[in-house]
Amino acid sequence: MTKKERKSLIKIIIAMILLIMVSILPVNDIVKLGLYIITYLIVGYDVVWKAIKNLFTGQVFDEHFLMSLATIGAFATGEYLEAVLVMLLYQIGELFQSYAVGKSRRQITELMDIRPDYANIEQDGKLVKVAPEEVSLGDEIVVKPGEKIPLDGIVKDGESMLDTSALTGESVPRKAKINDTVLSGCINKTGILKIEVTKEFSESTASKILDLVENASTKKAKTENFITKFARYYTPIVVVLALCLAFLPPIFIRDLTVLDCVKRSMTFLVISCPCALVISVPLGFFGGIGGASRQGILIKGSNYLEALSNTKTIIFDKTGTLTEGKFQVVKTESKDKDKLLEIAVLAESFSSHPIALAIREKAKKQLDQKRIKNVKEVAGKGITAKIDGKEVYVGNIKLLTDHKIECPEVSDIGTIIYVALEKEFLGYIVIADKVKENAKETLEELKHKNHITTTVMLTGDKKEIASSIAKEVGVDKVYSELLPQDKVDKLEMILKDQVGENKVAFVGDGINDAPVLTRADVGIAMGALGSDAAIEASDVVIMDDDISKINDAINLSQRTIRIVKQNIYFAIGIKVFFLILGALGVANMMEAVFADVGVSVIAILNSMRALNVKK
């Protein structure tokens, strides 16, 4: 509770006690009136005072003015108790609303609190806490278990497990050892780390992400802009209606006095305050953005959140998005597989080619490199060498045919490495980029649960490879053998085919598809943690490379928009209903205040649901 809220609470309690006293004490009417006025002033003087002040600064018709007018009007017509009660109720409502907003704010900001408070620096053999802003490049900082890493850097000493969940939403801790790059915002779990700082505080990951999320609300969604516009026209219309209500009916209907109608029109004005909308809509959007950041999904503005919820077509880049983006041995074929692999590993043991790395990773063991002699790399073909004195050939089909070794035709998709020993074909290894484990599932879910109508894959890769992967994950359309600029053309083509509000999202790793990312309605970069270029070019950033997060992001956007719309319909609906009741003289002022405050609080509570994400 802030100071203002506490003061207001005390006032409300005193006023309540006074009101109870007035109703039970046997005093005459003049004393009663005096007590009512005192109570009214205690609970409402600031409202009246503000109304008067606002009149002088030219801000007529704000809620303070409405409340003052309505309650003083009630006093004038002799309804003292109602006047005091309305003011009291209004203040209780304001207090409740302010508390709810404060609580929501705290929840959101706590959620995003990855800002480190301090850094430990060694000075004269002692650890000193300094502000992260004061640490400069190349300084060595010490991070103890349980502390946040304050700045990006390289581990110089120590080993530990890091909790990266604040950045990635991933709850499995990551290992950090000497020479590893570590990012600010992670929490050190187990060991002491000495880190050499490689980025200043303002350039560090934590600052950048925080900046991004905090500024997200400046890019407003259409729905949000609608609310601002709505408020602009709404107030004058309501005031004109209220004036009509006060003075027109008595002319036409004989039974109604002007006094009655003025009362009704004041009730009408009290109901009309659009607080519920104005507060709950931005809170809802921000809640959604905050909830997403909790899952390692950064959405750069409410406008993108809205576009994401209207996405009907998703275009995927192949490498690194649908696939792992690294070569792996997917198949070995031979009578003696162990021997095949052993020869391949030995022959490739001096190479740094991605294929060599894939083969070595598969074998997982170090072999005695002294067994291998006369290694010769034949460019574009493979390797010839002597292992244990025997001639071996490891490479593509050209290498073997060049040496007149007979070998069978292989139809597997991927890069095929043939192995021959002493002019005799031994077997082959298939190396390919593997499809991500949950890619197929994710795509199915996108279509069945999230109303995505078309999925498309773009790739620069060869046609056979592209279509085999497309089949495996189940995308609707494939465009292969594309140069980077062709990708933009294809996207333009798809964009042209869209009707109405339907949006197109592009998912890539942000490395060489920046133009496509920027051109799409929603550019989603994956695995972007630590890559500034990808974060820069995209509208939605998924920190790790878990493809199922796309589902989460779309789910969450649709849910947030749903909540925001609920609030809009609910608030406007209830308002209009009570406005009619007020105009007809059915609802009195107390009910009016109750409706106003009630709608606001319910809408605020509802918008906080946007913050809740499944974990």
Place this chain on the structure above:
Amino acid sequence: MKKVFKLEDLDCAACAAKMEDAIKKVKGVQVVSVNFVTQRLKLELDEENYDTIIKEIKKVCKKVEPDCTILD
């Protein structure tokens, strides 16, 4: 120069928009954004006359939103 202030008792998004509009009109202010949820005022200002600009900003804010205070 860039400057960020914390705000207290910023009660509604409409008030935030009102403040933003008012501050925009202060001479020497280049960029202004008032964030309702994080209760922050972000400013880009001319270097010279810094103190007078800030004073003016505080004055216009008091006028449109008497409740809300800019914390230093």
